[in-house]
Amino acid sequence: SYELTQPPSVTVSPGQTASITCSGDQLGHKYASWYQQKSGQSPVLLIYQDSQRPSGIPERFSGSNSGNTATLTVSGTQAMDEADYYCQAWDSSTVVFGGGTKLTVL
Amino acid sequence: QVQLQESGPGLVKPSETLSLTCTVSGGSISTYYWNWLRQPPGKGLEWIGYIYYTGTTNYSPSLKSRVTMSVDTSKNQFSLKLSSVAAADGAIYYCARSRPQLDFDLWGRGTLVTVSS
Numbered sequence: 001s002y003e004l005t006q007p008p009s010v011t012v013s014p015g016q017t018a019s020i021t022c023s024g025d026q027l028g029h030k031y032a033s034w035y036q037q038k039s040g041q042s043p044v045l046l047i048y049q050d051s052q053r054p055s056g057i058p059e060r061f062s063g064s065n066s067g068n069t070a071t072l073t074v075s076g077t078q079a080m081d082e083a084d085y086y087c088q089a090w091d092s093s094t095v096v097f098g099g100g101t102k103l104t105v106l
Numbered sequence: 107q108v109q110l111q112e113s114g115p116g117l118v119k120p121s122e123t124l125s126l127t128c129t130v131s132g133g134s135i136s137t138y139y140w141n142w143l144r145q146p147p148g149k150g151l152e153w154i155g156y157i158y159y160t161g162t163t164n165y166s167p168s169l170k171s172r173v174t175m176s177v178d179t180s181k182n183q184f185s186l187k188l189s190s191v192a193a194a195d196g197a198i199y200y201c202a203r204s205r206p207q208l209d210f211d212l213w214g215r216g217t218l219v220t221v222s223s
Contacts (some may be wrong), residue, residue: 025132042213088209096153
């Protein structure tokens with residue numbers, strides 16, 4: 001079965017740029033989406049179709065997808081960005097999620 | 107705006123069937139795909155499956171043998187049944203909206219289901 005791999009944790013200083021990767025076989029040939037989940041809340045769609053932001057999502061969130069890796073970039077990271085982040089893609093009509101990355105802002 | 111709300115028992119006995127309903131308010135269920143996902147406490151997200159308003163379904167291969175989804179367009183609701191539950195099925199269950207082969211752009215608040223005798 002298809003798998004998406006994310007680093008368990010990423011730490012970033014306030015105001016700096018955080019990059020969270022998501023790896024999967026030929027992931028660049030699929031659309032990747034990213035979700036933010038703050039503690040005790042439902043996931044929120046951050047990025048869809050690799051690099052598109054839904055309305056209301058700050059511009060500091062951006063995405064890319066090429067080769068075997070999709071990347072979520074958070075520019076000018078703020079304390080409020082501390083959360084779990086999940087990548088997601090479809091493979092053969094099945095949804096696959098990455099294991100999630102905890103972003104810590106220290 | 108469109109909102110999703112899960113409802114159902116918070117406690118299910120082992121070997122019994124978990125039943126949940128998601129009510130779609132502020133919009134029609136007769137478009138988009140309607141999904142169930144779950145998240146064990148402290149763990150990651152798992153997709154269970156989706157149903158379209160026509161009744162077409164698609165289930166996760168790992169749960170397919172135990173899952174049944176249904177839709178009631180007159181009530182703007184869709185439902186999940188998961189049979190023969192075990193402790194490992196205890197999780198927060200979410201309903202969510204998606205476009206075909208794309209993203210989940212709207213989520214319910216989730217409902218915690220515990221499996222215990």
